[in-house]
Amino acid sequence: MENGRSTPASTPGGISCRGLSKRFGDVLAVADLDLEAQAGQITALLGPSGCGKTTTLRLISGFEHPAAGVIGLGDRILSSNRTFVPPERRRIGLVFQDYALFPHHDVAGNVAYALPADSPRSRVGDLLELVGLAGVEDRFPHELSGGQQQRVALARALAAEPEAILLDEPFSNLDASLRDRMRREVRQILLESGATSIFVTHDQEEALSIADRVAVMREGRIEQVGTPEEVYGRPATRWVAEFLGEAVVLPATVGDGSVECELGSVSQSPGFLGPAEVIIRPESIAIGASPAPGGLDSHAGTVIARDFYGHDQLLHVELESGRRIRCRRAGFPAWHPGDRVQVWIEGPLTVLRASEAAPGRAQ
């Protein structure tokens, strides 16, 4: 990859889905879904298992027929109520969770299978070099490690010179140690290929670390789309906030130019007045033995439990009102149950209208 020889995918177009629906029996797996994946970018489709994300991927790739809706790639219509382009003519590459390599072909054979008829045989070597697999051409899939199989799957998908690449839980079959490295490498390869990419994952860390944009999916719909920073830092709903990480949710009241909650008053204008909820990430709550420096509004509480993770610690603090909140701090200094502490807000928070706060996971 260091030599940066990229795969000349044909001019990529973005993928757009509008009003997409798919029903399996009584279950509406995809419900009136709208999704835009920008040309040349990596979009993560993130959601809990069973939310319809894999079905969405299969609709885009053409292995499922939508009940309604339009799918477009660049300026081509792939699927609508009038047209249905079969999978082999969509120019969309797929990387499956289990890689789906051809067991009866060696590595070179797998990649060569995908090459357009007129391409030179040397393309196989180039592609394998691109994915960092030069030298294993004549091995068979069962002789490869998971990470190697994944690189072959990626090289094979790229060999067909697709306009878009879809990846279904591409890292879930890898060891934790290999996963981080593969995430970086796959991101690099995808970006160099220039193809529009969508990958499906249920792992929010994976989505946030690889994608240019994250589409959070829930019960067949897209709940929020944005950059990783946006969906994490400014979740559109309480459900998104809680799915993407830990969230402290406090009842609040929006006044003129400020928001009042139990941890004090923050100057912010969310654009409405009245009852609200604030969502604060535990790492945005600071803790100290004495009140906050610089006149920040701090509140007394007691540490009641502590989960120590080494690099950080999660502290469960009971405020004087009896409400429990969590705050994440560096692993040192250590706090212990029973410690009397002061807590205050030290970072961004999200204010949602109280009615927007969808019933999420229990606090």
Add this chain to the structure above:
Amino acid sequence: MPLALAGAVLATAMVLPLAYLLITVADSADTAVDTVANSRTIRLVARSTGLALAVTATAILIAVPLAWLTARTDLPGRRVWAVAAALPLVIPSYIGAYAYLSALGPAGLLRDALQEPFGIERLPDITGFAGAWLVLTLFTYPLVFLPVRSALRGLDPQLEEASLGLGRSQWRTFRSVVLPQLVPAIGAGAVLVALYTLHDFGAVSIMRFDSFTREIYTLYRASFDRTGAAALALILVALMLVLLWLEARARGGFALHRSTPGAKRPARPIRLGAWRVPSLIFCALVCGLALVLPAGVLVYWSFQSFAGSTDWAGTLDAAGSSLLVSGLAAAAAAVCAIPIAILSVRFPGRFARLTERFSYTGYALPGIVVALALVFFATRAAPAVYQTLGLLVFAFLVLFLPLAIGSSRAGLQQVSPRVEEAARSLGRSPLAVVRTVTAPLMRSGVLAGGALVFLTAIKELPATLILAPIGFQTLATEIWNATNVGFFERGAIPSLVLLAISAPSLYLLIGRE
């Protein structure tokens, strides 16, 4: 969709014989009822079911102890015994019957040996029920032995250890812990033995026991009006269906009883102690009767045949015919199994299920019934195909397609549909995907299925007898003719050739366990 079309055509073709049988009987329902509705038919049912029950019971009595001895004890040479005990499966019942009749029959070797020194002119007659019972038991007990042995090997030894730890004796542990877990395997094997017995034509005919299949053949040969044979055939099919229903239930139970997967500690072999010698005698007796005696008889007769005038040209001719017709059947079955296997694995649904069911019709039909039905079909609807090789191959296809489907299905089930989708997404049309991915990956399953069909078809007797073109002799019909006219030495070399060709089928059968 070409796949669905192929499936529909095949399924229709496979039910054709049964349909024609029904049509024939319905056409002259009065005659059919007259032939069938009498006490003779009832006696026939009683005789056939009686034979099936007797054979099944003795097969279980032989197979379960053998399986236990070779799987769980310190019996000396237990691996060799296990292979030897399974081997009789490759001996077609008519070769077994031929060997026994020629050795112990009224004009057999034993009488010849006893006549001069002792002046014994007559031996107890082994033809009839006793002979059929003996021969069918000896050559079908492996159908119980194999599943029971593999069930024994799959049992979790901890259960037995728990029972022993509770102070139960070895025998009570076997009865209360091991045996209940073997019931599904015994049941499945027993149904196969009963099915085999009802199917069987060779052994009962050679032993002159009037069971259904022999009676059907006699009626077919003797009279111009074949409605009676057809009516009897239908009753036999009904009997088979009852048994198959039992088998389906037994298989359902199997799933419930299967022990949990995962690596298990192998069971410690149980010490036989004083039982070692009786156990060895038992194994030797069974293998002697089922393997050594028939083999010895065949070898003896083939020496006799060498001494006389061996009809080498005839045997060679028959072997060629056997290879030809079985090879054609195997190729046809392998090809036809592919669309049905793909339909049932990749497109499960009502249509696929129906197609597969129909394709399994032959499984419920004895060879003689299929042959008879095809005679009706050919004489009424398609005289051009009557007495052609094509019709015989088609009969084999109906009879043995289920074997090929099972094997191809198993092969395809190991291929993830994602692999095919990957090929589609790489720009290949559905047909190109079948050609470049599905077919190569199914290949081993399809080939194994074809091989299984070949090895089964080469032993087939009744359909060949009825449907073969005039003058077309296979190894099986050579043996049958030789035995029928009492020229025992004539059947020996064809038998040995047949056994040599079909012996590898055991490997396939055990490999599928």
